[in-house]
Amino acid sequence: MGKAFRSGIPSAEITPKEAYLNRRQLMTGMGALAAAGAAGPALAKLTTVPSKYSTDMKPNSLEDITHYNNFYEFGLQKTDPAAYAGKLTVDPWSVEIGGLVDKPGTYALDDILKGVTLEERVYRFRCVEAWSMVIPWDGFPLSTLLDRVGVQPGAKYIAFQTVLRPSEMPGQRSGLLDWPYVEGLRMDEAMHPLTILATGLYGEPMPKQNGAPIRLVVPWKYGFKSIKSIVKITAVADQPPTTWNLQAPKEYGFYSNVNPHVDHPRWSQASERRIGGGLFAPRVDTLMFNGYGDEVASLYAGMDLRKDF
Numbered sequence: 001m002g003k004a005f006r007s008g009i010p011s012a013e014i015t016p017k018e019a020y021l022n023r024r025q026l027m028t029g030m031g032a033l034a035a036a037g038a039a040g041p042a043l044a045k046l047t048t049v050p051s052k053y054s055t056d057m058k059p060n061s062l063e064d065i066t067h068y069n070n071f072y073e074f075g076l077q078k079t080d081p082a083a084y085a086g087k088l089t090v091d092p093w094s095v096e097i098g099g100l101v102d103k104p105g106t107y108a109l110d111d112i113l114k115g116v117t118l119e120e121r122v123y124r125f126r127c128v129e130a131w132s133m134v135i136p137w138d139g140f141p142l143s144t145l146l147d148r149v150g151v152q153p154g155a156k157y158i159a160f161q162t163v164l165r166p167s168e169m170p171g172q173r174s175g176l177l178d179w180p181y182v183e184g185l186r187m188d189e190a191m192h193p194l195t196i197l198a199t200g201l202y203g204e205p206m207p208k209q210n211g212a213p214i215r216l217v218v219p220w221k222y223g224f225k226s227i228k229s230i231v232k233i234t235a236v237a238d239q240p241p242t243t244w245n246l247q248a249p250k251e252y253g254f255y256s257n258v259n260p261h262v263d264h265p266r267w268s269q270a271s272e273r274r275i276g277g278g279l280f281a282p283r284v285d286t287l288m289f290n291g292y293g294d295e296v297a298s299l300y301a302g303m304d305l306r307k308d309f
């Protein structure tokens with residue numbers, strides 16, 4: 001994306017704080033990713049990553065991460081995205097960045113990625129819903145992209161949109177949801193270093209079922225805030241609509257922070273089930289803000305999180 005980005009990824013002359021995969025895991029991962037059909041633009045391959053915001057929990061297997069998905073554009077079942085996402089064309093890909101920014105435009109994803117520096121790269125995060133997984137995402141903070149296009153003072157929120165392509169996304173040929181899928185974050189949430197745009201996992205390009213080629217990851221919020229296959233990012237003055245809030249406003253609020261004290265109207269959110277833990281694994285207590293309270297609780301100081309859920 002031209003001058004807006006610093007160019008070139010520095011050579012890997014860094015001292016990694018943590019080797020994030022051993023060699024055998026990496027090889028297994030690569031084979032399975034090839035089978036999963038990972039393709040499209042991605043950051044240059046790394047075998048080690050910075051770990052400032054990482055968790056030290058053991059990551060889920062690639063098999064779990066790529067075969068237990070929600071991506072309603074490909075169907076309702078957790079196994080549908082793995083079965084049907086293969087048809088999605090993810091290369092070339094571009095993202096339209098607009099609204100209240102200094103440098104609006106349609107940017108090729110390859111150009112966006114060329115500007116991402118090594119120091120900005122990657123994190124491993126835990127995702128929470130009624131279930132949870134630990135996923136070694138590869139990405140960069142959304143804030144680095146927003147800084148480069150220059151967010152104007154009048155912008156208070158960031159709105160996101162998924163690609164609308166019914167020819168390749170069978171779910172979009174149904175009235176299951178109001179397409180395209182949309183999401184939003186308040187500006188301070190969008191600028192927080194924990195909020196990333198992910199373009200891969202396990203060191204390889206993003207599998208299609210996980211939202212190739214670029215998706216949002218907000219680790220202190222429920223999984224559905226993490227919009228997949230993003231084609232549009234807009235800086236706006238007013239709180240933007242979000243798909244699940246439009247669909248069921250009493251069940252899904254704008255904030256959707258992980259909060260064990262506020263139940264979903266139809267189920268408790270006090271505990272979660274670890275995917276991959278086996279049939280008899282006990283549920284575990286869900287942590288406020290998914291355990292990232294030290295980093296993000298201050299964003300919500302003074303707010304009633306029962307009201308703003």
Ligand SMILES: Nc1nc2c(c(=O)[nH]1)N[C@H]1C(S)=C(S)[C@@H](COP(=O)(O)O)O[C@H]1N2
Binds near residue numbers: 069072129162225229
């Ligand atoms: N475009 C789009 N993004 C989406 C969804 C979707 O249906 N469509 N599902 C959301 C939900 S409900 C969850 S739980 C996560 C799942 O991400 P994963 O499959 O990588 O675990 O993606 C979110 N992003």
Ligand SMILES: [Mo]
Binds near residue numbers: 070129223224
């Ligand atoms: Mo979800």
